[in-house]
Amino acid sequence: MSRTAGARDKQKRARRVDADTPKGIIAAQNPELPENFNREQIGFMMEIIPKEPLDSNDVAEMEKRFENYLRVCAERDMRVSNQGAYLAIGVSKDDVYNWTVRCSTNPERCEFIKKVQKICAFYRESMMASGKLNPVVGIFWQKNYDGFKDQQEVVLTPNTDPLGEQKDPESMRQKYLEATYNLAESAESAERAISDPPQLPERTRDEAPAQNP
Numbered sequence: 001m002s003r004t005a006g007a008r009d010k011q012k013r014a015r016r017v018d019a020d021t022p023k024g025i026i027a028a029q030n031p032e033l034p035e036n037f038n039r040e041q042i043g044f045m046m047e048i049i050p051k052e053p054l055d056s057n058d059v060a061e062m063e064k065r066f067e068n069y070l071r072v073c074a075e076r077d078m079r080v081s082n083q084g085a086y087l088a089i090g091v092s093k094d095d096v097y098n099w100t101v102r103c104s105t106n107p108e109r110c111e112f113i114k115k116v117q118k119i120c121a122f123y124r125e126s127m128m129a130s131g132k133l134n135p136v137v138g139i140f141w142q143k144n145y146d147g148f149k150d151q152q153e154v155v156l157t158p159n160t161d162p163l164g165e166q167k168d169p170e171s172m173r174q175k176y177l178e179a180t181y182n183l184a185e186s187a188e189s190a191e192r193a194i195s196d197p198p199q200l201p202e203r204t205r206d207e208a209p210a211q212n213p
Helices: 022-029 037-048 059-076 082-089 093-101 107-129 135-145 169-195
Strands: none
Touching (some): 037 059, 059 082, 059 107, 082 093, 093 107
């Protein structure tokens, strides 16, 4: 159907959002959910949640639960994550932190938890390298789970004179000694002047003060 010249289009058009802007990044991370998405997510969680309480010292059981978690992720085509692994094992993020900091209580458990963290970190890095994970989200996870942090390097250089030549330590020592000696000599002279003021001649009684003509 042809459009009359000068007529306005009453249908609202979606505004284009640049993918490099913050709005574009948010829009890319919040697409419309596909059909049955929530059902698949909930079914996945119900399958990995442990049915029995965990003995915190039973590392063999932890290994078994983690392997089962990886198997279910592969079968259901779900992404591997730290929180998902912790949920499948039956531990919390606080438990993981305490166990990795205090390795002396159970070194075998500490090594197992570090292995879980390395596997999850490698999976995230692989997703980022293949372009399947937004770098902003990946960096956020790396800072929270993989120990990454922003770091600035400060380079210290030895003090130099305006001409750019480094001062000789011996000459600097000599200057210091001379300055100290001059300071001590000045202080001694000032002290002597205060303790021994100049003596003025005494005026005799017969002398009268001079009067102005």
